[in-house]
Amino acid sequence: MRRLTPIIPITRGPARATLLAAALAVAGLTGCTSLAPTYQRPAAPVPALLPVPAQAAASAALTLPEQAQVPLAWADFVRDERLRGLVRQALAANRDLRVAALGVQRAQAQLGLADADRWPTVNAAFNTSRAPNTQGVQTTGFQLGLQVSAWELDFFGRLRSLSDAAQAQWLSSEAGRRSSELALVAAVISADRSLAADLAVLALAERTRASRADSLRLTQLRFDGGAASQLERQTAASLAAQADAALAQARRQVALDRNALALLLGGTVPAEAVPGSASASGAVAVAEPLAPVPTGLDSAVLLRRPDVLQAEQALIAANANIGAARAAYFPRISLTGSAGLVSGDLGNLLGGGTFAWSIASQAVAAIFDHGRNRANVEVSTLNRDIAVAQYEKAVQSAFRDSADALAGLATWRSQLDAQQQQLAAVREIARLTDLRYRNGAASELERLDAERSLFAAEQAVIQVQLAEQLNRVALWKALGG
Template structure:
């Protein structure tokens, strides 16, 4: 009975502590200042919102859209990222379960001799609460905040993985398209040089060409064969990489290249990298703060918030831990009377435990949590700097690659005309075969370079889309709420 009186006398104290609320020992966290310039290169209006197209609006080729959709459905890395989100969500539920007591039911049957030596039966049944902690100093709240921030970070990581997969597949498909065009050019070059070799051999037989002309033609034909083998190898490797990114082997009708004759070829399917509009334009940004909506930066910021909340949980170990336990049930000499005429019994226990000596363990735990927070700050700042560099490089390259493609196109047009004129002079006997071979070699190199420059321009556009966050950007309301 003394224990019962103590329990009743402790109830007002416990109730007052609960009404007063718990103490928050987590330090206030302010988003670190951006360790980058306030504006990005590009000349856009810093106050204007950044409206990026969705990925299916960015892509203008129907086949590529289908490839990306397949990758989003079958890629294993993205599947792992989504499962990690589910795991973090379940972990948060586990952590939040500590806010409420765990109630268990028990039924115990015991038969043993009593003090008189007579066999007696005792049946005990009821409900029990063991070691329910009153969160007076915010340990459970801090753990919940840390788990919630971890969930938000994992969700942002899932969006970052999705954006990375979309841009990876687009880049891989465009690279494969460039290899297909390079293969076509290599085959055309080889056919042209083999024709030149045949012509040179015939002329050498009648004394109209020198041995030097013949060896030069043989050299250029062999070089064309080596180039063709090189691009065939690169094309096969890029197709394997694309299939790996997608997560399944792609059918031939979804691979880049000329459309089959049996299908209705669209303009995009028959265009080349140098002439086709494969991707929509990506608008530029000026304010560096617009990068904060990138999913990877949100992930880094939430990881920082989780580390900061762990400091509050570590500090709570300095204070007493209040544990409540109790039970309510009945005791009877038979199971049939347990819930009818059984003797009711209950207990209530409140326990306060305070660590008096732990050889500095609690202090070290707080220090570890603070260092982890400082590490998370440095990682967040590094992520911001990396994002700024990626966006700045892509914005700088946006206009430069376009000018380089235009200049290369002019160079190619000039070399094609030079080749035509040289061939006419050769037919008229006013030019040598070596001059024609030199013109053809320069023209072929210019054609290959134009494909490569156009590919680089498109890949830079994809990189800009990713650097600005793509369609996975958080809304402005969500981004500002985290400040």
């Protein structure tokens, strides 16, 4: 009759408590040792303070280095309720963000698998066998009970290190999901601002085309009457064709912007969500849709960025894998056992069966593996060193992003002010030139040239306004949202 091999020995009488206590003691001792190196966060390879330009200090909301900067949530950064609706739609339906969220769930499930390996798997089993006994008589045996096979006792922390690595990978994937969410919100805001700017350019192109079509019609009438030269007529025709080309370009760009925004939203752009239109609630878009970004002086604020956290958790996982590789040098100890009822008669198994248990252990250690364990430790160590470099690069990239955005914090505003002053001057020049033309003191060419300059100045203001808003979005994203 075949014997069962239990992992947890259970018997009748006083010995049962002793055996159970021994099993619990073994379970408590497993995983108490870790051969992984003690993790220490690498020093940030960037200056301690962010490079806030002197001209930006007066206009930026600054905090002292010792003060912790509170992240600016996207709902506080975005003031326009219409734009908030677009962000909410993107967060709910964007496929890239959905993939990132599913990746977090997968990493969490993998962590569950790694944790499960640290504990015994108990199976309910019913076995039957027929074999000769010691007298050579064929006998039949039936067994019903619990079985545990090859439970590894983690005395050297191999399974614990693998579990720690899986946990770090889970946290890394969660940080990656937050990084994807931050990038998505920034992309939606940027796409909306680009669409708003291109809609303004389209409206300007439509007005300019109508104006130049009227100018061409009037110049053609004057030319037919002998009051305008061929040069004036060709100049008016050239400007009208230029306006037609600018209008076609503006329409194409608006269509491209809508397509890009629709991809981010995961669906079509609602008509009421187009910049410049009334929202579904009837609220009109605010004049300043984006709030100022509070700028801290301490570069340690960059360590909370999701992409930096993701790189750090990947480093922690690589550090834990070194412990698992080192543990392979030591014996791998496992227990196998079972406990249950045994009987030679199936009918009497439950009523008259005998309670029995058995336990077996195994210790396996590598004597010659042609350097496999040493190579695994070396590979794990190199992976950790690579992760250190990647973490440092992530910090440096975050510092660069912040420095670039801070450099434009005041300069874009100054450029916009100068561009608006130029527009006001060009607009006045166009008005005065038109007045002189009507009084016969200026030629048609002078008037058309003034209109061309006005169109270019109006376009420049729109583009600089867009650049200033995109730089504000970049600063919000660079500081971690």
